[in-house]
Amino acid sequence: MTTMPLRNTATLAWRTLVQIKHNPFELIDFSVQPIMFLLLFTYVFGGAMAGSPAEYLTFALPGIIVQNLIFATMNTGIGLNTDISKGVFDRLRSLPISRFAPLAGRISADVIKQAWAIALLLGLGMVLGFRIETGPVAVLAAFGLLLVFAMSLSWLSVLVAMLASAPEKVQIFGFVVFFPITMASGAFVDPSTMPGWLEAFAEINPTTVLTDAVRGLLSGGPVAGPAIWSLVWAAGFLVVFAPLSVRAFRRRV
Known part of the structure; x- marks a missing residue:
């Protein structure tokens, strides 16, 4: 009995992933958009920000990965809302499956898509000149930290x-909330260059601490502090929003 929810979740996660085969456009937000941001930030802002695109890429790639991850979490909500609007949840409710497997299945599938986007950005970044200064364990730790944060958010x-x-x-909410959070951070510039009040916000911004942790794991530098604060933020998102989501789900379906 205890394995039934896990099997239901895995089945529904696979359902979401299989849809990519029939509708490749579902990977646009996890493939085309990340590549576009990487190329634009590197070659449009690189010279002005760091003197050369290569120098800026070394600093900005972790921030681009984090920014894309944060925006991509809204695809989970968009997909779930679409399923509800089309009556998919009504059909699932008539089946003998775990009640919350549709939520866990969608999140699990999108975390796998997030892993693809991270690998894509890191691989393309290395083609453009980014160099990993740490080792395989640190890279895997960066992947793990990013995916834990994505799952929680x-x-x-x-x-x-x-x-x-x-x-x-759902899409409008994501843009209105996440755009200022990702831009007013240390993802793309040093917070010390900002006005004092904005610097104070940027320093505690979850985008900044996660970017700093990933930057340290990939390029060297402080890791423990930023990683711990990233996990604290992730735990906070999980503790606050998971129960509220489950309650709202019960009322909605």
């Missing part, structure tokens, strides 16, 4: 999906 996306009336509203 996805619960905010789930909550928005349960409250929003249409997928477009």
Whole structure:
């Protein structure tokens, strides 16, 4: 009996992943968009920010990975809201499956997509000149930290999906909330160059601490502090938004 929810979750996660075969456009947000951001930030801002695209890439690639990860979590909410709007959840509810497997399945599938996007950005970054200064263990730790953070933040996306009336509203919420959070951070510039009040916000911004942790794991530098704070933020997102999402899910379906 205890394995039934896990099997249900795995089945529904596979359902989401298999859809890519029939609709490759589902990978646009995890493939084309990351590549676009990487190329634009490197070659448009690189010379002005660091003197050369190569120098800026070394600093900015971890931030680009984190920014893309944060925005991509909204795809979980958009997908769930779309399924609800199309009546998919009504059909699933009539089946003998775990009640919350659709939520866990969607999150699990999107975390796998996130892993693909991280690997894509890191691989392309290395082609463009980024060099990993640490070892395989540190790289795997960076992947793990990013995916844990993505999984936790996805619960905010789930909550928005349960409250929003249409997928477009989930997307709008993501842009309005995540755009200032990712830009007002240390992902793309040193926070010390910002006005004092904005620097104070950027220093505690989850985007900044996660970027610093990934930067340390890939290029060397402080890791323990930023990684711990990243996990604290992730735990906070999970503790706050997971119960609220489950409650909203019960009311919605």
